[in-house]
Amino acid sequence: MKVLKKFDGALTGAAIALSLTAASVGTAAADTIKVGVLHSLSGSMAISETTLKDTMLMLVEQQNAKGGLLGKQLEAVVVDPASDWPLFAEKARELIEVEEVAAIFGSWTSVSRKSVLPVLEELNGLMFYPVQYEGEESSKNIFYTGAAPNQQAIPAVEYLRDELGVERWALLGTDYVYPRTTNKILAAWLADNGVAEEDIMINYTPFGHSDWQSIVSDVKAFGSEGKKTAVVSTINGDANVPFYKELGNQGISADDIPVVAFSVGEEELSGIDTAPLVGHLAAWNYFMSVDSEANDDFIDAWLEFIGDEDRVTNDPMEAHYIGFNMWVKAVEVAGTTDTDAVVDAILGVSVPNLSGGYSAMMPNHHITKPVLIGEVQDDGQFDIVWETPGLVPGDAWSDFLPGSKDLISDWRAPLSCGNFNVVSGSCGGGS
Amino acid sequence: MMNVRGGTLPPVFFQRLWRAVLLGLAVCFSPVQAADLPDALQSALEDLAGRDKVLRLEAVERIANSGTEESEALLQVILSGELYHWKPEDRFVRGEKDGRKFILYALEDGAELATVGRREAKKVSINNTLRGAVKSALATLDLIAPDPAKRLAGVRAQFAALAVPVERIDALLESESDTAVRDSLVTLRAMTLVSDETASGEPLMTAIAALGNSTEPGALTPLKGRFERSDDDAEKSALSSAIKAFESRQARFGMVKQVFFGLSLGSILVLAAIGLAITFGVMGVINMAHGELIMLGAYTTWAMQQLLPGQPGVALLLAIPMGFMVSASVGMVMERFAISKLYGRPLETLLLTFGFSLILQQAVRTFISARNVAVSNPSWMSGSLELHPMLSLTMNRVVIMFFCLAVFAVLWWVMQRTRFGLQLRAVTQHREMARCVGVRSRRIDTLTFGLGAGLAGLAGVALSQLGNVGPNLGQAWIVDSFLVVVFGGVGNLWGTLIGGLGIGVATKLIEPWSGAVLAKVLLLVAVILFIQRRPRGLFPPSGRSAGDN
Amino acid sequence: MSAANRRPVSRSGGERSLDTSHGTVLYLEGLSVSFDGFKAINDLSLYINDGELRCVIGPNGAGKTTLMDIVTGKTRPDEGEAWFGQTLDLLRLDEAAIANAGIGRKFQQPTVFTELTVAENLELAMAGNRNVLSVLRAKLSGEQRDLIASTLERIGLVALRDMNASTLSHGQKQWLEIGMLLMQQPRLLLVDEPATGMTHQEMAQTGELLCSLAGDHSVVVVEHDMDFVRSLDSPVTVLHQGSVLAEGSLDAIQSDPLVRSVYLGE
């Protein structure tokens, strides 16, 4: 029985000790400002997100080289939520509560952001979200530096219609919320613009779909009926390579049926044999091939930081660049990293983006960006073939969805509401 | 037109000649001089570099019709995306990318001008529409190219626009001697006629009938278009019967295609599963690292292509033995140092191999890259194999299908006809007895596991030609692989082959009406129910011992 | 014969009222079964009388074990009939139902539950309601404890009562399985090679036990060991290539020229 007691004690002791280790770490350093980096370094999303972690480390290093922030050095706290959505919430809680970070830069998928959101709102944390998404959200605690649908999807479709004379549309997507919502918005937009129902084909495939034979063959048939046809692709990550390969092998070239993609960027192309993709399109707010001083500087710094001449830059990296600089500027204005003060100070803050202009944070926590259309080149870069004349402000609530067309977001006092219903005049979306 | 087959004059001569004739211009044979671009081209290029889309489109036409000698070469430069604006000199040049630098050449004589950084050279980009215009301008030139294949492509390129006048086609037909080109020209003529609103009477009826019997996929469009617009009853009935004939032929080929799609998917499943059929099916190791062994094969292909830049085909062929060996050696190391300690405790192999799977995955992430790597397809694995104008099969899938059958055949031979195969079967059937007759069972175990792992490597080499090569590659295949092996019957190679092909074909037959997501769900449910009917798979292992537990 | 064998425990559920009005407990008629083209049983007919002790002998591959498999529901014949008593069609029942109807079996390879103790093995085999809820609620009554104790005594494993069955020797496992058969209190016992791995003395005990069971129970013994068969002094059925070759007393069988030619190779 003696042994037994020892065990009992040891186990309880171990349990308590473990539960406290996390707590004791956080209290150590107070002379730095901590920045949380919440990107998956393992699991299915590591392919995309690892780069963003490196981007953040670079930005933090650059800022420190410039003398830090508010006289303190910045310290990046990197955690790995491992592409596991509940883990995003847990790690966000750890970052805010235990590590006491001033802001989090992170998330890629919508579901990871949705998972983190309640934690941010509960603990009044701050997060900058750098990826294009389906919109329909505006939280006090999140800043959306990626594109909303009106900053990517709609201009792209406009371009196809006006510049390439496309009349038939195949909307292909992976079966999850972003493609579903984007396609809903696009279908509504196309219908408003007089496209008949039989000229729209919608198809969804599972994550990581690798067998595109039948679908590509259907698209080919769909496109061979005389009218100029284009594919609008919201196909996610891993499924893209086999899709484009099949397209090329079945003899569909970009002149016949151009594909415009919203989730294929330089980073994705760097893992692809680009030969079958040449001439296909992507819509983003930034391309590595953008011709500007700021971009050249950024690329130089990135290549030096990562120590690999073959690496590329992409849109979400620019989003972090913009987001980080906005945060820095807001903290400088506010003189503190306190969430409420920063949230107030950041509205209207305008910082250079990499395409030669300035992006501003708007009251709905989205930013203004130019929209660019690029064609894939055989070197994995995009050739910019079109861009919006000015900046497009991000729209949190789409005008093309019945549920959200009456909603606006404005975090300025006195409204201070992310989902204000202009019909009923009340905050909370209800009518 | 004369047919140039291995002609005595250099083809370039003919090209130049015919192009000059086409453009209706005097031909200048004098050597190209280092001179400025003709003004017409210079101004067209300035428009092309501008932003006005109408002007840009016109600029292409102006270049094509400029009649200058440089126009074709210039169009090629534009098409290949090598046209640059050299900013400091304000001059249009051809640029080649060299790392992060650009080497600039003069458009006029190809002389190398300078090597500049990104900031000095601005690419004159063209978009889809412009590329189409350039291609169609070049294709028109191809119509009278000396090479029949080129002429054929030139004719086919006209199917979409139908911009060549009938008289012109007739003239071409007169001088054409190649049957394939003639057939295409006839189709083109019929398509042009049918879509010509003013055509009528006998020629039109003949054209409609010709399209009805045509095998050209694009033939349906003009028929349908005219059917919608037409108000002549006789014309309408002719059109509708032509459409019907065409569509029924199309449907027949569609069915064949669907089955091919299924067999192709199936052969990939078989390839992915066949290694597991050895490690799991024959040896009983619940090998969760199977996916990662596949991944290693794919990375080997990538590595070979890195070692042999510019030779993707050779690299791919070399990757077949290399991929086998890399995965096999990793597998044998795993077996020798870990799995061998666990025989008789099959469930624990699950834990062990899962550990290995995590380690291998992270190793690739750490030592190569967390991102996907690019594996290119050699030319003989891109494009399609045209069996019939209405039935073309993609090359990579055809090759992989044969590869799968070859792998299976070799494996079958090894298992049935070699001494190693005999010993392997002896050990798995009765270890003690095999030992008694002098089989070194430990060694056979290691080799067998190596064989299974090596087969996974081969699957990886094949999969690298179809999709992503990245750290997650293996995970995408592990569930399907286990399913195929179990569905076919554990321990039965034929079961794996038939099971894999069966699942592939079934998926492709369900997919058209259910969609890809639901097809997969339905198929999983079907396999679950099938296992209820036949609890030991398609080909149950036979023998007394099989009946226990 | 000891008291323990006279069904001291009333059977719960009363499901075992077997109609043996014609005096026959097991009818097998025209059975055939083949595996992958090999005819293991070929048009076999066999009748076992109520309370009879019968030996079945035959060379390897004669179909002895397959016969037992058919009776206990493990194997379904391709054709033929198998009835237990007048009314129970064995071909319609699964293993559990057949066991519950009163047919017990001892396997050629003794099969006991190695992770359970000897007593627990017997407890599981003990006759009683087999449905899940009853098993969940089941508790050993004093009477049942006595039954287990007396059976342990009969099979000579009293001292090993709380040992894991995995620790038993081959012969002890044979005994344990016979004990389980006794606990099951079947109407018909199918005993496959009970003497294997036993000493001469044990063999004699086994023979005695089996003989004592006959009368109240019907017993079918499959055996190779001719001495053991002789000791049972019961009618013998000879199987050859899946059918009945001869039936009769051992002496009559041994003098049958046909049997001698196939069985003894003469």
Added chain:
Amino acid sequence: MNRYLSAVLADRMGVVLLTVLLVSAVWVPIASLVLPASHPLHMGSYSVALWGKYLCFGLLALSLDMVWGKLGILSLGHGVFFGLGGYVMGMYLMRQVGDRGVYGDPILPDFMVFLNWDELPWYWFGFDHAWIAFPLILIVPGLLAYVFGALAFRSRVTGVYLSIITQAMTYAVMLAFFRNELGFGGNNGLTGFFDILGYDLREDVTRAALFSATALSLAGCYVLCRCLFATRLGLLCTAVRDAESRVRFLGYRTDRVKLSVFVLSAAIAGLAGALYVPQVGIINPGEFSPLNSIEIVIWVALGGRGTLWGAVVGAVVVNVAKTQFTGWLPEGWLFMLGGLFVLTTLYLPRGLAMLVPKRVSGS
């Protein structure tokens, strides 16, 4: 009762586990609510939620050990029951949101509004009432287990065949739940919860209460399992595990034995899922992924299969290791985790339970 009590007490490590659970069920609320934040033993919401999650996983591991360790059914699809329990809880929590969603629709959850659903699908009705939803936490996974088990066990699908079709089942359910048409929020799943039984999920009190509920559920289920396996049915399970066909010849319907324990196990897994969701704040189809289910098997194997308490310890150890490793070595933790699995199998074939000397464990 006597026999059950002695069965529980006989396993000393189990007693240790129970003690720890009961103590922590009382201690954690004190540490997080009563002790001031500056106190060294204070537990923040992060730690409470974290340990709550570990215990949910412990409960899940326990449910798997019931069928794998005790009955020999290696389920590679136990995540499906966990996930379904989680979804039932998620649906209840979603309906509790009411008109506080971003669109302010009093009935429809946000994801339905923005995908233009007109009305609540029939299978969502009733989930606003706890008295309907909570029993379903056990019933829904139990029902799936019943249907699946009834088919599989009757057809005598065993061994690896059974394992692989359980895997196929969870894979199929995952793909189905990814579909937005199914009406469970697709890839995003269900999230953005406000309160449970009227208590705000963001309050420390609620969190502490959920933790205690989890600890007590785990303790309760452990005792339940111990008692169950102390009955004759427990003996029967062991017999089925070791020689199923022999059991049939004794007259037992082994399919029903397996089915009943499998259903019970599924219900416990569902309970674990239901406790998990309010503590982590999200449920999505990722929980159904085959890899998650394999991980559960790993926990049990690592802790010590068949010991019940070992499964719980395994789940907690692996997850604590994950949390710690991801913190220390965000880019190399998979090496450590993978290495842990490899070394354990090689040197501790019966799991961590082997480390406990027999005379201590008492079993």
